[in-house]
Amino acid sequence: xxxxxxxxxxxxxxxxxxxxxxxxxxxxxxxxxxxxxxxxxxxxxxxxxxxxxxxxxxxxxxxxxxxxxxxxxxxxxxxxxxxxxxxxxxxxxxxxxxxxxxxxxxxxxxxxxxxxxxxxxxxxxxxxxxxxxxxxxxxxxxxxxxxxxxxxxxxxxxxxxxxxxxxxxxxxxxxxxxxxxxxxxxxxxxxxxxxxxxxxxxxxxxxxxxxxxxxxxxxxxxxxxxxxxxxxxxxxxxxxxxxxxxxxxxxxxxxxxxxxxxxxxxxxxxxxxxxxxxxxxxxxxxxxxxxxxxxxxxxxxxxxxxxxxxxxxxxxxxxxxxxxxxxxxxxxxxxxxxxxxxxxxxxxxxxxxxxxxxxxxxxxxxxxxxxxxxxxxxxxxxxxxxxxxxxxxxxxxxxxxxxxxxxxxxxxxxxxxxxxxxxxxxxxxxxxxxxxxx
Numbered sequence: 001x002x003x004x005x006x007x008x009x010x011x012x013x014x015x016x017x018x019x020x021x022x023x024x025x026x027x028x029x030x031x032x033x034x035x036x037x038x039x040x041x042x043x044x045x046x047x048x049x050x051x052x053x054x055x056x057x058x059x060x061x062x063x064x065x066x067x068x069x070x071x072x073x074x075x076x077x078x079x080x081x082x083x084x085x086x087x088x089x090x091x092x093x094x095x096x097x098x099x100x101x102x103x104x105x106x107x108x109x110x111x112x113x114x115x116x117x118x119x120x121x122x123x124x125x126x127x128x129x130x131x132x133x134x135x136x137x138x139x140x141x142x143x144x145x146x147x148x149x150x151x152x153x154x155x156x157x158x159x160x161x162x163x164x165x166x167x168x169x170x171x172x173x174x175x176x177x178x179x180x181x182x183x184x185x186x187x188x189x190x191x192x193x194x195x196x197x198x199x200x201x202x203x204x205x206x207x208x209x210x211x212x213x214x215x216x217x218x219x220x221x222x223x224x225x226x227x228x229x230x231x232x233x234x235x236x237x238x239x240x241x242x243x244x245x246x247x248x249x250x251x252x253x254x255x256x257x258x259x260x261x262x263x264x265x266x267x268x269x270x271x272x273x274x275x276x277x278x279x280x281x282x283x284x285x286x287x288x289x290x291x292x293x294x295x296x297x298x299x300x301x302x303x304x305x306x307x308x309x310x311x312x313x314x315x316x317x318x319x320x321x322x323x324x325x326x327x328x329x330x331x332x333x334x335x336x337x338x339x340x341x342x343x344x345x346x347x348x349x350x351x352x353x354x355x356x357x358x359x360x361x362x363x364x365x366x367x368x369x370x371x372x373x374x375x376x377x378x379x380x381x382x383x384x385x386x387x388x389x390x391x392x393x394x395x396x397x398x399x400x401x402x403x404x405x406x407x408x409x410x411x412x413x414x415x416x417x418x419x420x421x422x423x424x425x426x427x428x429x430x431x432x433x434x435x436x437x438x
Contacts, residue, residue: 056085060092063099069226070195072103090120094129098161101133104408109133128158132165138378138409140169152185160189167199172405173377174370176203194220198230206398210241221250228254233397235267244274262288262428266297273305281305292428296325300332307335312342325426330359330393362389380406384415391423399423 063078079096086092097112110133116126128151135144148166152159163186170179183200186193201216217234220227231250238247251268258264265288273281282305288298303318319336322329337353340346369386376382383406390399400423406416421436 053085056082060086060095063095067099069224070102072099075099076103076105088119090116090123090125093119094125097129097133101129101136104411106133106137106411128162132162135165135169136408138169138172140166140173140377160186160193163189164195167196171199171203172401172408174373174402174405175377176206179203192223194224194227194230197223198227198233201230201233205237210237213237214241226257228257232264232267235271239267239271239274242274244271247271248275262292262295262298266295266301269298270301273301278305278309288428294325294426295428296322296329296426299325300329300335303332303339304335307339307342312339315339316343326392328355328359328392330356330362333359359392363393365389378409380410380413380416383409384413384419387416388419391419396423396427 059078059082063075063082066072066075066078076096076099079092079099082092083089083096093112093116097109097116100106100109100112113126113130113133116123120126131144131148134140135148145166148162152162156162163182167179167182167186170176170182179199180203183196183203186196187200190196197216197220201213201220204210204213204216214234214237217230217237220230221234224230231254235247235250235254238244238250248268248271251264251271254261254264255268265284269281269284269288272284282302285298285302285305288295289302292298299318299322303315303322306312306315306318316336316339319332319339322332323336326332333352333356337349337351337356340349340352366386366389369382369389373379373382373386383402387399387402387406390396390402400420403416403420403423406413407420417436421433424430424433424436
């Protein structure tokens with residue numbers, strides 16, 4: 001029974017429904033469609049805009065995850081997709097600028113910071129990021145350095161980021177004492193940062209504090225078993241310290257993860273030879289040389305093994321192939337001189353050994369260059385010379401640091417690009433060689 005006060009409304013509802021049912025079918029369907037659209041359009045719009053923000057949030061989280069592993073390329077891909085939606089969000093622009101800086105893409109970082117200022121003005125966050133960008137570009141002066149250390153001492157929220165930047169700058173400038181100071185401070189704030197452990201291990205290795213360097217590399221690998229760079233450097237150091245048995249497990253792990261990496265395969269061959277597994281080492285080297293005939297380290301190691309085994313006539317062509325690629329490589333000159341001496345060719349032997357001793361003088365020059373670079377950190381020519389000397393002496397990792405440091409200061413410095421292109425070509429990395437030749 002309907003209450004009397006509701007009768008008019010009940011009647012009107014019945015009347016409206018009746019009138020709608022009396023409409024022709026086409027008009028009745030049109031009315032139904034309009035009513036349905038009125039319900040669906042807001043839902044569709046809500047889903048569209050909500051979906052866009054969910055998509056942007058997914059990429060923002062993806063960028064953060066990539067940055068945990070210092071995968072700057074993948075982080076930048078995520079952030080560019082994120083900025084397509086959140087194109088005026090300050091936090092996203094700042095993270096994108098910081099990532100571009102870490103990746104060494106300084107012009108992109110500058111552009112993103114300009115966007116931040118256009119949206120929000122010159123906030124303290126943006127000004128600090130600009131300061132860190134200048135420092136990483138190689139423009140760190142004493143005033144900036146004091147300003148940054150003051151922020152660190154005051155416990156600034158971004159102290160860890162500042163220390164990371166300073167550590168990298170000091171390493172590229174070869175200011176190792178200052179690098180130790182910044183790395184120690186960084187690790188006090190964040191004891192489990194893998195990059196800080198790797199950099200401190202490299203400094204300790206340069207200071208010949210080998211056991212401490214091993215501990216840092218091992219700690220980095222324990223924290224992240226997928227930290228391939230740390231694992232490879234640990235294995236190299238263990239082989240150098242005649243601990244090839246410990247290095248072997250790390251190199252086998254790396255080969256499973258990177259079966260085509262020529263550096264890993266060469267290091268594994270050298271490790272197996274140190275363990276007395278000559279046949280296995282030669283097989284690895286021969287396979288590598290079949291794929292990369294100009295792999296300098298593999299050619300030299302093949303000659304070294306033959307020389308150690310008393311097969312001088314077999315060693316000579318391997319070593320001559322090395323010299324054809326790099327005529328003034330100190331270690332190769334020494335090995336070939338020894339080989340020719342055993343073959344009774346004294347005159348030739350003296351020629352190569354004399355050239356090797358001449359190159360020994362370059363090691364003294366390298367020590368001088370380290371001091372000169374500390375005094376003139378912006379001089380890219382000094383860094384280029386140091387890198388070239390290191391390459392001739394087989395100190396490849398150190399050479400790459402010197403040459404990359406040159407490009408951090410001047411990204412268009414051709415001699416450094418040329419040296420890196422030649423190095424990567426001879427290391428079986430034509431992809432990286434091509435990047436520098438461009």
